[in-house]
Every structure is written in C-alpha cells, then in structure tokens.
Amino acid sequence: MNDRETSIEGGEHSERILIVDDEPSMRTALMESVRRLGYEVQGAIDGADALERVTRFRPWLVITDLKMPRMTGLDLIKDIKARAPQTVIVLMTAYGTVETAVDAMKFGASDYLLKPFSMDLLERVIANLKEGRDLDSPGTSTAVEGRAILTQDPGMIRLLSTVEGVAASQATVLINGESGTGKELLARFIHTRSPRAHRPFIAVNCAALPDGLLESELFGHERGAFTGAMMKKIGKFEMAHTGTILLDEISEMNLSLQAKLLRVLQEREVDRIGGRDPVAVNIRVIATTNRTLYREVEQGRFREDLYYRLNVFPITVPPLRERPADIALLARHFTGASAVRNGVAQPALSEAAVAHLQTLAWKGNVRELENVMERAVLLAGQGTILPMHLPDARQDQAAPANPAPAATPAAVNGSLWEMERELIFKTLSRVKDNRTHAAKELGISIRTLRNKLREYRETELPLTMSEHS
Known part of the structure; x- marks a missing residue:
C-alpha cells in the first residue's frame, strides 16, 4: 500500500x-x-x-x-x-x-x-x-434525485413513519393514490430508506409507452429480435439489478404484459425478447396506481394473481384536499423553488392568498399546487402573491377533470392558459427540447406534456391556415 x-x-x-x-x-x-x-x-x-x-x-x-x-x-x-x-x-x-x-x-x-x-x-x-437515515423528522426526506417530501399533516407523518418500517424489508409495495399526490416521490422515499439505497432506482411509467415499446423497455431485447433491433438492449429490470424498480401506473399495463411481469416476480428472472436464456435479477418492486386495482380485477382488466403478488404491503397516499395543513407549507416551498428556477426574486405569499388556496378543490393534488404557484410567481412579478394571481375558487370547483382546450389563443388572451403555454415552451427551450427533463421541471407527467403540446398545435393550426389563405 x-x-x-x-x-x-x-x-x-x-x-x-x-x-x-x-x-x-x-x-x-x-x-x-x-x-x-x-x-x-x-x-x-x-x-x-x-x-x-x-x-x-x-x-x-x-x-x-x-x-x-x-x-x-x-x-x-x-x-x-x-x-x-x-x-x-x-x-x-x-x-x-x-x-x-x-x-x-x-x-x-x-x-x-x-x-x-x-x-x-x-x-x-x-x-x-x-x-443519513437518522433524520429527526419523518416528514422530510430527500430522494435519489434530491426532491423532498414536505408535510406537517399528522396523517401523512404517521404514513411516513409506517413506510420507514417497511422500507427496511424486501416486501413488494403497492402505492395507491390520485394523480399528482406524490406516489413516485414516496416510492423514492422507500428506496432511500432501504438497504438498497445506494443501488439503482429505475422508474418506468407504464402509461407513457405503447405496449410494444413497453415490453422492450422492461425486458430488453437481443440484436435482430425484430425489425429495427440493430443492437442488444438491456431492459429496465436488468438495469435495476440489486436495486429497486418502480412500475408507475401499473394498471395501464395490458394483460399480455401482465402475464410476463408475473413470471418475473415469481421467478426473479427476465426473458429478453429474442433471447435464449433467462437473466436472473435481484430487485425490489414498488408499483403505483391511481385506480382501485381490485375493481380492475373484477372488470377483467387486471390479473388477479398479479394483483396479489403486488399487494403485499398496500399504501394509500391521501389527496391534498384531505391534508389542509400541508397547503400553505407546500405553497411557500413551491414559491421559493419556482423563483430560483426562473431566476426571479421570491415574492411574498399574502395571508389572503393562503386563505384562498385553502378554498380550492385541488383535483390535481400536489402537482396542481406546484403549477399554480409557478404561474403565481410569474404573474406577481416583484410584488406579493395575491388571490388575483390564483385560480378562482368557483371556477376551480366547477371545472371538469379534463377541460376542453380553448378555441384560439385570442379567446384566452392574457389568461393563465397563455402563461402556462409560455412556461412550457420556455422550459423546453432551457432543456434543449428534452421532454423528459421538461416534464420533471414542470412537475407533470410525460403524457400530460404531450397532451399540452398537442393542444397548442391544434389551437394554433387554424390561425396558421387563415394567415396563409
């Protein structure tokens, strides 16, 4: 030596x-x-x-x-x-x-x-x-990518305390909850509290990929396995070897892939597409869903045997409307994060604005709150965030879950729709059009980002055609 x-x-x-x-x-x-x-x-x-x-x-x-x-x-x-x-x-x-x-x-x-x-x-x-793992507060944890779970809600703190216990085991965890509640963040929390904390954490969004591509992403393929397979591809299960794999929105997976997934969970080995021999994997599995899986089983859309394989330790993340103590805490956090991200001075959050936030329905949960505060920071400029910078409570309560896109940009001139559109395009420009990175920065899913971009294209097309007619 x-x-x-x-x-x-x-x-x-x-x-x-x-x-x-x-x-x-x-x-x-x-x-x-x-x-x-x-x-x-x-x-x-x-x-x-x-x-x-x-x-x-x-x-x-x-x-x-x-x-x-x-x-x-x-x-x-x-x-x-x-x-x-x-x-x-x-x-x-x-x-x-x-x-x-x-x-x-x-x-x-x-x-x-x-x-x-x-x-x-x-x-x-x-x-x-x-x-390390000896944090005093179970309500705060930094995940693999540095994002934290912030809460002061008693029920959420109890949930995190329970999760701390199961994290040390090898048990498969099924996380239930509405879209935007932070299911993936909780999965990362479990990983960072587990013996596999310094091993790979691989997340797969089952809703974001077509069925054919999802199979290749999960299990990998050999060179020449199908048209276009120019080289061997290592699947996500192999990439997660010795670590944790997150199957996000598992209810979106089709029945054929569910059967192959069941075999992986049972045998702990993966068959690459076009491969001859199975590949052994040592993984911890966490799955998330925004649907009630047993009802999916009853409707014939989800395999019962796979459901029982996944439902070893079920956890339900409460929606934001059931965690009123967290709304002000998270709003202030997102205000600061947005100001840093956009390179502007952090505006103050008025008490009237906080009270107004408490009246909203939060159908999109924490993700919606993050986006609302992003817009509010940009609208407030150097001033204080006021109720006028936030969505109207009556509109929020009455709005459908998936509102129809506006007819033209002219119809929403100066509205939050335009601000949101500008924010998305600015973010895409900053990350050189990498949609994965843009979606992470915006706090939305890849699917939501794609839908937004499609909405903008469809809205602008009539204007483009009329300008050249």
Whole structure:
C-alpha cells in the first residue's frame, strides 16, 4: 500500500467537501454556496486534481461533474471508491440519462443531480447525505434525485413513519393514490430508506409507452429480435439489478404484459425478447396506481394473481384536499423553488392568498399546487402573491377533470392558459427540447406534456391556415 492510500485510511473530515468541475464559474459558485453552509471546501479542476486533493484534504463528500478532461466523473467515482470507499459522492451532469444514473450508482455514487439545479436543492441533498437515515423528522426526506417530501399533516407523518418500517424489508409495495399526490416521490422515499439505497432506482411509467415499446423497455431485447433491433438492449429490470424498480401506473399495463411481469416476480428472472436464456435479477418492486386495482380485477382488466403478488404491503397516499395543513407549507416551498428556477426574486405569499388556496378543490393534488404557484410567481412579478394571481375558487370547483382546450389563443388572451403555454415552451427551450427533463421541471407527467403540446398545435393550426389563405 502506498503513502496516498495509507493517508486516506486515517479517516475523512466530516466538515470537508470537495467540488470537482472543469468550468471555473460553476466550480466557484458551488464552492461559495457550500462555504455558506458552514463547510470547509476545496475545488478541483479535473479528476486527476481531485484524486490528489482526496488524499490530502480527505473530504467526507465529493461533488463531481460528469464530463471533464483527462478523467470522466464515472472514472473518478471508481478511483475514489477504490482508494477511500467511505467517501460519499454526488455526480452532477447536464447530460443525464437513465443509463448514466445507473452506472453512477453502480460505481458507488450516493446521489445524482441534473444541471441546472438550484442551490436550495444542493443544500437539501447535502443535508440528507450528512444525516443519513437518522433524520429527526419523518416528514422530510430527500430522494435519489434530491426532491423532498414536505408535510406537517399528522396523517401523512404517521404514513411516513409506517413506510420507514417497511422500507427496511424486501416486501413488494403497492402505492395507491390520485394523480399528482406524490406516489413516485414516496416510492423514492422507500428506496432511500432501504438497504438498497445506494443501488439503482429505475422508474418506468407504464402509461407513457405503447405496449410494444413497453415490453422492450422492461425486458430488453437481443440484436435482430425484430425489425429495427440493430443492437442488444438491456431492459429496465436488468438495469435495476440489486436495486429497486418502480412500475408507475401499473394498471395501464395490458394483460399480455401482465402475464410476463408475473413470471418475473415469481421467478426473479427476465426473458429478453429474442433471447435464449433467462437473466436472473435481484430487485425490489414498488408499483403505483391511481385506480382501485381490485375493481380492475373484477372488470377483467387486471390479473388477479398479479394483483396479489403486488399487494403485499398496500399504501394509500391521501389527496391534498384531505391534508389542509400541508397547503400553505407546500405553497411557500413551491414559491421559493419556482423563483430560483426562473431566476426571479421570491415574492411574498399574502395571508389572503393562503386563505384562498385553502378554498380550492385541488383535483390535481400536489402537482396542481406546484403549477399554480409557478404561474403565481410569474404573474406577481416583484410584488406579493395575491388571490388575483390564483385560480378562482368557483371556477376551480366547477371545472371538469379534463377541460376542453380553448378555441384560439385570442379567446384566452392574457389568461393563465397563455402563461402556462409560455412556461412550457420556455422550459423546453432551457432543456434543449428534452421532454423528459421538461416534464420533471414542470412537475407533470410525460403524457400530460404531450397532451399540452398537442393542444397548442391544434389551437394554433387554424390561425396558421387563415394567415396563409
């Protein structure tokens, strides 16, 4: 063993953090933000520089970029873990893919941040990693992607306390709840509290993919298995090996795929499309649904045997209207997050606005509240958020679950519809038209984003045609 390795074994310093980024402005900004949190911090210009500093500085946490000269972030993770396995590592990148995240977790990263991210988000990630699983409050948890469950509702706190207990087991969990209640966030909470916390967490939206594509995404395929299969593809189950797989909106899966899924759950092995031999997988399964699954079974739309396989530990997330204590808490949180995301000063939230928020129906639950506060921040500008910046209570109560799109932009000139449209297009532009990243930033599903874009196209088409007629 050389001197470098011996010095590292002396132990890391719990108040030291190393920032690794080849971009000077980004590195300086991160260092300053971390320093303000009370940590001793150093910066490294690339992976080779980082390894030298890990030896001398001995940080407890390394936050590293992915793409750097001389050594990538993934290679740096492997080298640090080989020399100082106790070091906690967070990978940050503007080139995020599921495969990159999985590789980072496999090599030993504890978390994964997609650029651009707010300093508030970074602070929460650091706090969570520092405190580990011994957080004092069961009402707050930072998930794999740094998002937190915020609640002060007694029922929700009891639910999280129960979830903490089951998280340590290997039991399959079925999370029930209306759309927008935070089912995926709860699934990530379970993963971060489990023995698999530092292994892959792979989420699959069963409602967002066509049946043919979903099968390939889940189980993978061999080269030449079907027309267009130019190379072998590893499925999500294999990617989640040793970790957790989330089957989001499992009720949307067709009966044929349900049969194949049942075999995976029973045998813990996957058959790739066109493959000869099954591939063994060690996974923890979490499923979510916004429908009542046993009723789906009664209607013949869901297999009864699969239902019992999934329903080992059922959890129901209450809708926002049953958690009135959380409305003001979440509204203030989303106001701050939106201001940071949009690069504007955070407006105050008036007491009248808070009272108005309490009167709304929240059919879209937490996701709807996040979108409402995003619009309110933009409408309020430098001022205070007032009831006039929020949806009308009577319209909210009377609005159908899926309102029909407006006839033309002219018909809704100056309305929240236009503000929402502008926000979506600005977000798409900022993430270079990556719909997955845009949907995450907006707090909506890929399907909702697609529907919104289709609505905008259909609305603008008559105007375009009339202008050229």
